[in-house]
Amino acid sequence: MESNTDKLLTDLIGKIDTLGKEMKAEFKEVNNRITEVEKSIIKLDEKIAGIDKRLSNEETISRTAFGAIVGGVAITAIKYLFFADN
Secondary structure: OHHHHHHHHHHHHHHHHHHHHHHHHHHHHHHHHHHHHHHHHHHHHHHHHHHHHHHHHHHHHHHHHHHHHHHHHHHHHHHHHHOOOO
């Protein structure tokens, strides 16, 4: 009777060891994938920062151009309204 119990315990210990090794392998794979996702997030953050800088530059250029156009129109209107050669 005791040998059956010893055999069952040995089998259970073997299965537990096998499951433990499989779980370690799975956790390692999960950690690798998490690392890949973190790298992807870092790359996306860098791209977003680059896009944000470009949008900021475009906004500055657009405001400057709009200001120049409005200023030019104002100066032209003032010139023709007040300094017209009649």
